[in-house]
Amino acid sequence: MADTTETEYDVAVIGAGAAGLAAARMLHDVGAQVIVIEARPRIGGRIWTERSCGWYPIELGAELIHGAQTSTVDLAEKAGLTLDEVDRYNGLRWGRPARLISELSPDDPARRAIEQARAVWNLLAQRYPDDAADCSLADELRQHGFTPMALSIADVVLAQTCCAEVELLSCLDLAREQRVDRAGPREFRLRARYDTLLAWLARGLDLHLGRPVQAITDHGDRVTVHTTAGPLGARHCIITVPVAVLAAGMIRFDPPLSAGKQAAIAAFRTRPATKHFFWFDAPLWDEGFAYAAHNGLFARWWTPAHPDLAAPLLCCYVTAERAAVLDRLPDATVREIGLAELGQLLGRDDVATHCVGFRRYRWAADAYARGGYAHLPPGMAWARPVLAAAEGNLHFAGEATAYDSNPQTVHGAIDSGQRAAREIFN
Ligand SMILES: Cc1cc2nc3c(=O)[nH]c(=O)nc-3n(C[C@H](O)[C@H](O)[C@H](O)COP(=O)(O)OP(=O)(O)OC[C@H]3O[C@@H](n4cnc5c(N)ncnc54)[C@H](O)[C@@H]3O)c2cc1C
Known part of the structure; x- marks a missing residue:
């Protein structure tokens, strides 16, 4: 690919999810000229706070902070955001009807x-x-x-x-x-929701939204990023798109990525993940109800609101084969099956008559996520550090690359973005 684009930036960050924003924030704060290029018309990627659903802000993607010793907690404290502790595991109820494990x-x-x-x-x-x-x-x-x-x-x-x-x-x-793992077992929610942390991370950054990156050329002394709005030049590039986006070949690399990197990309699997939200005219559960599970299709349920802000709302989060099965069904059928299973879980037969709203988000159908978050099948553990390794002027971040942290999490993504930023300015 011949290209004569002048180098305009020190670093081009591809993707404005947790990893990309964390990398750009760190580089911006040490005085680097950074541009963030994002395919979607919004920041956040697999963090997506939905405030326009009319009832209560909901997290269509990440919701919890998994651990007290995490970069997410550190950043939330710097941003002055309030955290609410959640104790899902000690409060787990199992079965139909669901009962506290300790009571079985x-x-x-x-x-x-x-x-x-x-x-x-x-x-x-x-x-x-x-x-x-x-x-x-x-x-x-x-x-x-x-x-x-x-x-x-x-x-x-x-x-x-x-x-x-x-x-x-x-x-x-x-x-x-x-x-x-340094995170520890405690879990939290951001009282003002995840998008407030993203907005704090993104403040003052040069963000270009709605610009899918189609190709990246590494010339040796600089990089050209080809977007739907034309090319731009940078000295370095940090790529934070989900590994499933790389595996789908949505970005062409010139020269091609190494054989090892391509094998690592192919080693990951990203299965469907879908959040289902059910609103009711009143809470149909007792005050202690926080987290319940059973081995039906709608396997894991929780109250996504902090108790102080109690809302008659339940979230059912399913992944992998369960999500694949449900994703193929129309909304009305999914709502009906979900309410039938919830009725068994709560031990009541009137849940459907109290349900006033339903919403789901299928991450497998999202072109820029292509599923929930990535895992490695047996025999493939070698792939994570290989995915994370820099090649020429290209640096790789994103949850799947978090070999020295917790992949599949927001803080793992943040850690990976900060690691990629340090690779450049250290
Ligand atoms: C349903 C669900 C629930 C979750 N729950 C939790 C939770 O409770 N706690 C937790 O810690 N984690 C949770 N996670 C995981 C967490 O959301 C992710 O690990 C983290 O947000 C990933 O951040 P990232 O920056 O690596 O990737 P992303 O957030 O996916 O960011 C990558 C960005 O790249 C963009 N992009 C893709 N292709 C292109 C392109 N061609 N050009 C330009 N930009 C492109 C995408 O649009 C996206 O904005 C959940 C995830 C899902 C899906």
Whole structure:
């Protein structure tokens, strides 16, 4: 690709999600000339606070901050934003009707499966050093005596969170993450919602929205980024688009990325993730209801509002095969099945008559996400650091590249963006 574009910027950041905004913020703050180029007409990527739905602001994408020792908490504190702690796990209710785990008999098969699944999970770092042979999380659980029924429960409480099937999660990759995990078990929500943190990160940045990047040329001494609005030049480029976007070939590279990088991109899987929101004319649950699960299609439910701001609203978040099945069905059918399962979960037969609104967002149908967040199947744990490695003037960030943090999270994405920024100015 011949190109004569002058170098206009020190750094072009591709993507205005958490990773891109964090990278651009850091570079801008040390005086670099940075441009952020984003395909969508909005910032945030897989963080998307919806304020126009008429009832209550909802998070169509990320909602929680997973851990007190995270870059998200650090930035929220700098931005002066209030955090509300959420205790989903101790409040988990299971079954139909759903009951607190601690209230189930110690011999209850569901309680045993959930407690054992968590225990096996907590041992992964110990059992899978970097040079161990890899296997799926399902195989690891089978080695601990998990039956198909117990595995189906582990699929809900462990794998759904990872946007994957329990059969397709690499133990080596999960163990690597546990070894570098500094976040801790506490969870939070931003009281003013995630978009306020994004707006704080984006303040004063040179943002170009609605400009899909189509190609990137690395000339050796500079980079040309080809967008739908024409080319622009920069000394370095940080690419933060989801790995599924790279795998789909939506951006051409000249020269082509190395064979190793291409193999790493191909190693990741990104499965569907869909959030379903149900509004009611009044809360149909008791005050303690925060998080409930069962092994139906609509597997995990929670109250997305802070109790102080109680809203008659429930979120059901499903991923992987469950989301793939539901995504193919029309809204009316999905709403009907969801309410039927919720009725069983709450132990009442009148939920449908109280439902006043329904909304879902299917990330698999979103061209610039192409699913929820990426995971690595067994045998592919090598791919994460390879995806993250710089090539020439190209630097790679985004949740999937967070080999030294927690992939699949906002703080992992932020950490990766800050790591890529440091690669350039250190
Ligand atoms: C439904 C759902 C729920 C989640 N819940 C949580 C949660 O509670 N807590 C948590 O920590 N994490 C959660 N996550 C994960 C979290 O949202 C992501 O890990 C994080 O937001 C990813 O940030 P990123 O910057 O890596 O990618 P993205 O946010 O996807 O940003 C990449 C950007 O690149 C843009 N882009 C793509 N292609 C192009 C192109 N050709 N040209 C220009 N721009 C392009 C995209 O539009 C996007 O804005 C959730 C994710 C989903 C989908």
